[in-house]
Amino acid sequence: MHNFEALFDYVQRLSGKTLSADDKQILIAHFKPKKIRKRQYFLQEGDVCKYxxxxxxxxxKTFTVDEKGHEHILKLSIEDWWLADFESFYKLTPSRFNIEALEDMEILQITHNLVEEFIKPIPAFSAMQNVLSQNNTIAAQKRMQSSISLTGEERFQELVNDYPHFIQRFPQNLIASYLGLTPETLSRIRKNALK
Amino acid sequence: MHNFEALFDYVQRLSGKTLSADDKQILIAHFKPKKIRKRQYFLQEGDVCKYxxxxxxxxxKTFTVDEKGHEHILKLSIEDWWLADFESFYKLTPSRFNIEALEDMEILQITHNLVEEFIKPIPAFSAMQNVLSQNNTIAAQKRMQSSISLTGEERFQELVNDYPHFIQRFPQNLIASYLGLTPETLSRIRKNALK
DNA sequence: AAAATAGATTGATCTTTATCAAGCGTATTT
DNA sequence: AAATACGCTTGATAAAGATCAATCTATTTT
Structure with missing residues (x-):
């Protein structure tokens, strides 16, 4: 039961509701703990994201590889986030993305069907899903807006302000890719910013 | 009742469920028809998006205006879409966006509170919301991925493939802004593409 | 019909960012 | 301890895109 506490806390915090003992048992019964070693893949391009x-x-990191072999990082995910290519997960279509562990990971995984059948009926869980959906909509909107209207330097500054722990935790070349920049460009941007 | 049919059809189509006569009455009772003339604002920067x-x-179009007075278009919305700055709508905080009619519009509007209290309990409606949320997540992910990994020309080509009716319906300078390009650049991109 | 406005295009120039190549320091691996 | 891989930086150059200005056309507006 050790690592389920993180999930319980998360669901309760986001939903503002309490999980009953029964609710918790349902979560324990259907989420499967899994360890993923650094550099292991959670999802490979072409596979269906079942969990x-x-x-x-x-x-x-969630990323694509283009024809030139360059990685483009769509998402960097840490504790208390959900790992998946949601397009593939919802529609059960082959994914265009790879998801690879950047550190040794412990996750609790589950299929879409099990969520729908057993987990969604838990009131705190479905309330959490609604809040999460709103948060994601807002974050996606903000990131998109920055992408079309800010320079690389401004986007980097925004990331530093909004997610300072990302800057510390991930190497600069991954941050660059996440921002849609090359590592060289981000290096120069940072050098200039120290005026 | 005339223009409610579009909403009924939409909810039923997305949810895969049927609206009862009672359900329809609830929708009619709480959504308010409103006309917005071309160039009128549905939302002004600084205001709360109540509806x-x-x-x-x-x-x-949903857009911001930067310090230099340049518009950046986050969204172009047409029939069967929902108009709002959802960050402001969900949190009732002042919006950073403007929403302006590009053509004379007819909309059915409603507040967040009324949705939560009266509309969400309608099974077809909340099912529709779930599907919509999934669709939005997928679309946002795709657009973001394109934004960090494709050139302007490739993003334009993708838009032509995915939303050809947008190209026909909106002037090129708005399309350019939506793609994060200047009108001049898009004009040259199109000229080059006709090799 | 005349005037004003909106949109598209083109040219010249500047800025931002990518690419290619090299070098350097520090972890990891063996 | 040596070897390897990884991440960061810097330089030179190229490409993508922005900016500014001018022109042209087609609509609206008056």
Whole structure:
């Protein structure tokens, strides 16, 4: 039961509701703990993303590889986030993305069907899903707006303000890719910013 | 009742469920039809987005204005879409966005509170919300991915493929802004593409 | 019909960012 | 301890895109 506490806390905090003992048993019964070693893949391009994973510990990157072999990082995920390519997860279509552990990870994973059948009926869980959906909508909107209207330097500054722990935790070349920049460009941006 | 049919159809189509006569009455009782003339604002920067509007007819742009006075278009919305700055709508905080009608519009508008209290209990409606949320997540992810990994030309080509009716319906300078490009750059991109 | 406005295009120039290549320091691996 | 891999930086150059200005056309507006 050790690492389920993180999930319970998360659901209760986001939903503002309490999980009953029965609710918790349902979560324990259907989420499967899994360990992923650093550099292991949670999802490979072309595969269907059958599971979503709640991150108890560790970090991962979600990325594509273009024709030139360059990685483009769509998401950097850490504790208390959900790991998945949601397009593939919802529609059960082959994914265009890879998801790879950047550190040793502990996750709690589950299929879409099990969520729908057993987990969603838990009031705190479905309330959490609604809040999460709102948060994601807001964050996606903000990131998109920055992407179309800010320079690389401004986007980097925004990331430093909004997610300072990301800057500390991840190497600069991954941050650069997440911002849609090359590592060289981000290096120069930072050098200039120290005026 | 005329323009409610579009909303009924939409809810039923997305949810895969049927609206009862009672359900329809609830929708009619709480959504308010509103007309917005071309160039009128549905939302002004600094105001709280109290309503979301289902677009029965017409089109609008959601945009910010930067310090240099340049517009950046986050969204172009047409029939069967929901009009709102959802950050402001959910949290009731002042919006950073403007929403302006690009054509004469007919919308059905409603507050967040009324949705939560009267509309969400309608099974077809909340099912529709779930599907919509999934669709939005997928679309946002795709657009973001394109933004960090594709050139302007590739993003334009993708838009032509995915939303050809947008290209026909909106002037090129708005499309450019939506893609994060200047009108001049998009004009040259199109000229080059006709090799 | 005349005037004003909106949108598209083109040219010249500047800025931002990517690419390619090299070098350097520090972890990891063996 | 040596070897390897990884991440960061810097330089030179190229490409993508922005800016500014001018022109042209087609709509609206008056």
């Amino acid at each position: 979503t994973g709640f991150i108890v510990k560790g970090a991962a | 979301t509007g289902f677009i029965v007819k017409g089109a609008a």
